[in-house]
Amino acid sequence: MDNLFLKYMNKREGKNEKPSTPIGNPGPVITISREYGCHGKRIAQKLAGILTAKSAASGENKEWRWISKEILEESAKELKLSSSLVKELSDYKHSHFFKDLALFFSEDYYPGDATIKNTIAKYIHDEAEQGYVIIVGRAGEAITKSINRSFHVKLEAPLEWRSQVVSEEEGLSPADAKKECQIQDKRRAMFRDYFEKGKKDIDFFDAILNCKALSDEEILELLIIISETRGFI
Structure with a gap:
């Protein structure tokens, strides 16, 4: 992204554009994107625990953490909005309502779409630079792709x-579950496209895993092997 969102935030806040103090060796960071019905949060939580334990066993004692809801909560604080509203706006749940507001209020009172997305991106990038973090969703792959120690x-x-999973877990009919998957997939794709600019998945992802074919344990094993191979632990 060439830090375009950082330039945007500096301009919006009236700051002179000057290089920030670089972190010597940013990362490591693992990002997990997922289609609706695939359990990215569950994988992230388990992976963080395993990597922390392996780090302790090696004597490095680095605590791995995973973030998902924190992305919206911290971004909401920066924007002075509720996290639920930030989620709804970033998920395009009220696009017409949002556009109507823009006609009556300036961004000094109500942040625009770009402001919300760039605030989210800044938080994600800052956390990724600190390292030892697993980021779930919110275009983490595009926002942190420039960090060398990343996967x-x-x-x-x-x-x-996926529809069957959602139907069982959310108590929806098969038809409604399928529709919900399609709606959520579209919203996530729209958010990602703001940062990915229509590029193909191969430009951002190092691996695409099939949750139907692989169990949680198999996915975790693959991610642990990658983490060890790349020197994350």
Whole structure:
């Protein structure tokens, strides 16, 4: 992204554009993107625990953490909005309402779409630079791609399989579950496209894993091997 969102935030806040103090060796960071119905948060939570334990066993004692809801919560604080509203706006749940507001209020009172997304991106990038973090969703793969010590994975599965998972977990009919998967996939794609600019997944992801074909344990094993191979632990 060439830090375009950082330049945007500096301009918006009236700051002179000058280089920030670089972190010597940013990362490591692992990002997990997922289609709706694939359990990215569950994988991230387990992975953070395993990597922390392995780090302790090696004597390095680095605590790995995973972030998901924190992305919206911290961004909301910066924007002085509720995290639920930031989520709804960034998920395009109220696009017409949002556009109507823009006609009546300046960004000094109500942040625009770009402001919300760039605030989210700045938080993600800052956390990734600090390292030892697993980032779930919110275009983390595009925002942190420039960090050398990073690995980016996407979890996918056939729509029918995901629909069945959502139906069972959320108590929806198969038809409603399928529709919900399609709606959520579209919203996530729209958010990612702001940063990815229509580029293909291969430009951002290092691996795409099929959750129907692989168990949680198998996915975790693959991510642990990658982490060890790349010197993250």
